[in-house]
Amino acid sequence: MDNAAVASEVSLGNLYRDHSSWLEGWLRRRLGDAWDAADLTQDTFIRVLAAHQARTLPNLREPRAYLLTVGRRLLVNHHKRRSLERAYLEALANLPEALVPSPEQRWILLETLHALDELLDGLPPAVRRAFLWAQLDGLDYAAIALRLDVSERTVKRYMAKAYEHCLLVDL
Structure with a gap:
């Protein structure tokens, strides 16, 4: 591993260490749920890591502003996903019992709905x-x-x- 790669890993580690708790707190206040906030915090840093590996990570002069931008996008997607899940569950509740899909079919249908929603986004x-x-x-x-x-x-x-x-x- 060359010096640039080591420095890059250190800077990503520092970014996580310095800002992950702050971001998780910000997300927790918006979500009211510590578990979802922790998940979205990790998803945010996974996106940052992916951008870094693809060499599309901008020079972060204001790391919190960048993390907020990524975190907000994930938060919007989270709310859309939950809204879609609620609508799906309401539709299932209105089906006659004979037509209610099995748990496996429900999962496949829900994943398909999420994929379609993402496709049409x-x-x-x-x-x-x-x-x-x-x-x-x-x-x-x-x-x-x-x-x-x-x-x-x-x-x-x-x-x-x-x-x-x-x-x-x-x-």
Whole structure:
């Protein structure tokens, strides 16, 4: 290991040692849950390590500002994920008992929903709705246009944008 690699490992270690408790406290205040805060703190530093290994980690003059940015993004994703899980569990609660999936099927469905949510992240809400209505509800463009109060031509543009996004997204 050369001197630059050793210095880099020391600086990442120092970053963790100097700021992880502070970040975890900040996350705990926002989440009200020490376990989730600890998980998101670790996820933040995993992202920092990944950026470092990919050589995309910026020069950190203000490490706390950088950690807050990464931590906030993970916090938003955490809330989105929990909201999606609640909606899924509510939908399951409304199913007749004969149609309730097994625990294994529930887990697979939930993971699929998370993957779909991540795939569509970044699309404007109207484009996202149009895509989901077409794909999940089987609505045609005319029905989607009525729901969104736009023209069918706009729905076609939305769908093209959604398909392009799905093809180009880097998962």
